Amino acid sequence: MAEENKGFFKGLFGKLGLGKETPPEPEVEKKTGAQEPVETQSASDWARELFQKMEEPAAPEKAPAPTAAEAVAPAAAPPGAPTAPAEPVVPVAPVEPSAPVAPAAVTPPPQAAVVEQAKPSFFERLKRSLSKTHESIVGRMDALLLGKKQIDTDTLEELEEILITADIGVKTTVDLVRTLEQRLKRAELQDGAALKQALKEEILVRLEANSAPLVVTDKKPFVILVIGVNGVGKTTTIGKLAARYAGEGKRVLLAAADTFRAAAAEQLETWAGRVGAEIVRHKEGADPSAVVFDACKAAAARGCDVLIIDTAGRMHTKVNLMEEMKKIRRVLTREIPDAPHETLLVLDAATGQNALSQAKLFKEAADVSGVVLTKLDGSAKGGIVVAVSHEYALPVRFIGVGEAVEDLREFDPAQFVEALFQ
Ligand SMILES: Nc1nc2c(ncn2[C@@H]2O[C@H](COP(=O)(O)OP(=O)(O)OP(=O)(O)O)[C@@H](O)[C@H]2O)c(=O)[nH]1
Numbered sequence: 001m002a003e004e005n006k007g008f009f010k011g012l013f014g015k016l017g018l019g020k021e022t023p024p025e026p027e028v029e030k031k032t033g034a035q036e037p038v039e040t041q042s043a044s045d046w047a048r049e050l051f052q053k054m055e056e057p058a059a060p061e062k063a064p065a066p067t068a069a070e071a072v073a074p075a076a077a078p079p080g081a082p083t084a085p086a087e088p089v090v091p092v093a094p095v096e097p098s099a100p101v102a103p104a105a106v107t108p109p110p111q112a113a114v115v116e117q118a119k120p121s122f123f124e125r126l127k128r129s130l131s132k133t134h135e136s137i138v139g140r141m142d143a144l145l146l147g148k149k150q151i152d153t154d155t156l157e158e159l160e161e162i163l164i165t166a167d168i169g170v171k172t173t174v175d176l177v178r179t180l181e182q183r184l185k186r187a188e189l190q191d192g193a194a195l196k197q198a199l200k201e202e203i204l205v206r207l208e209a210n211s212a213p214l215v216v217t218d219k220k221p222f223v224i225l226v227i228g229v230n231g232v233g234k235t236t237t238i239g240k241l242a243a244r245y246a247g248e249g250k251r252v253l254l255a256a257a258d259t260f261r262a263a264a265a266e267q268l269e270t271w272a273g274r275v276g277a278e279i280v281r282h283k284e285g286a287d288p289s290a291v292v293f294d295a296c297k298a299a300a301a302r303g304c305d306v307l308i309i310d311t312a313g314r315m316h317t318k319v320n321l322m323e324e325m326k327k328i329r330r331v332l333t334r335e336i337p338d339a340p341h342e343t344l345l346v347l348d349a350a351t352g353q354n355a356l357s358q359a360k361l362f363k364e365a366a367d368v369s370g371v372v373l374t375k376l377d378g379s380a381k382g383g384i385v386v387a388v389s390h391e392y393a394l395p396v397r398f399i400g401v402g403e404a405v406e407d408l409r410e411f412d413p414a415q416f417v418e419a420l421f422q
Pocket residue numbers: 009010013228229230231232233234235236237258264312313374375376377399400401402403407
């Protein structure tokens with residue numbers, strides 16, 4: 001399913017005109033959700049159903065067997081799919097058109113087998129996503145400890161090197177190793193197993209110290225400003241968040257303030273239609289602040305619960321970034337005095353140290369209040385989660401482990417560490 005989606009996404013959102021930065025032109029056309037209504041009801045019902053399923057506790061062992069409908073319902077249609085999600089289709093044996101068939105004659109599909117293959121628990125998927133990171137930390141640690149009778153300071157020095165090269169970050173690694181040295185002095189690290197357990201505990205302590213979920217309060221609208229350089233997965237993350245909140249029954253409005261690229265607004269519009277959200281967008285090249293202004297007005301007029309603002313990620317220098325952010329915030333606070341309620345920085349975990357540099361730049365320039373780490377799936381650089389959280393004291397709100405809508409999950413430090421070490 002993920003592979004299928006990948007191909008679909010690539011085809012649909014190919015980077016048309018990427019890097020093409022046209023100068024802002026006077027705003028000519030405006031398009032809002034009001035002018036082009038979306039089938040809000042059915043799509044949000046679909047999102048609600050999906051997220052109800054997602055919020056079932058992730059069992060490390062085995063997921064409970066879903067119902068017959070779940071067994072055949074599509075997990076997530078790719079963006080661009082019809083707005084109204086398809087009804088679950090229960091496959092039945094083909095019949096002759098003229099031959100009347102009694103209902104009892106319909107043979108149910110072999111559900112259990114389909115379900116087991118189609119729906120691994122989120123923990124299982126997380127574990128799979130972190131397998132390369134597991135290899136780069138735990139795998140190398142196992143090789144280091146192989147045949148070692150006792151743990152000494154040399155072992156910890158070698159562990160230090162492993163952690164630094166696994167993108168845990170220099171500052172966090174030094175802090176971790178110092179703590180392990182103290183535990184060694186207290187004779188707490190008798191063997192390799194004790195060292196591994198101690199490292200796991202210390203990583204968890206550091207993740208938990210800065211961990212906090214994103215709480216969407218009843219402020220109307222609750223404004224989430226989404227920032228990050230281009231290509232990290234901002235738009236996709238916004239789509240997934242919109243699906244989450246629409247699934248909770250909230251009225252969601254998206255603001256397409258990434259006006260540099262027409263495809264960005266189109267991509268967002270596709271997500272809006274798909275998950276039952278509304279959208280405010282202007283023409284390519286329009287002033288992002290004008291989009292924000294219109295979106296604030298629309299959100300207030302329509303009584304929206306959540307307003308999510310997509311921004312362009314082409315602000316390469318700190319000065320540019322600060323100027324652009326100041327402008328957007330000025331417009332925002334004029335309309336909604338305490339907004340944004342969350343400034344969410346999206347980072348691509350696969351970029352490792354680069355993501356860490358972005359966290360530094362954006363934290364200094366843009367008042368970040370939470371982080372989303374995307375593309376943990378298949379990356380060996382998952383250690384960056386620990387570095388971002390500990391080094392910059394930024395709460396990781398969500399992690400992305402794939403392109404599908406259910407692949408964005410609230411960050412749970414204990415679950416993350418467990419999946420990493422298992
Ligand atoms: N494997 C994987 N791919 C992801 C994840 N999140 C986003 N992507 C993919 O990353 C690519 C870029 O995502 P976008 O949402 O377009 O990124 P963006 O930051 O909005 O990019 P611009 O619009 O160019 O600024 C898309 O192909 C997404 O499907 C994730 O968690 N895992």
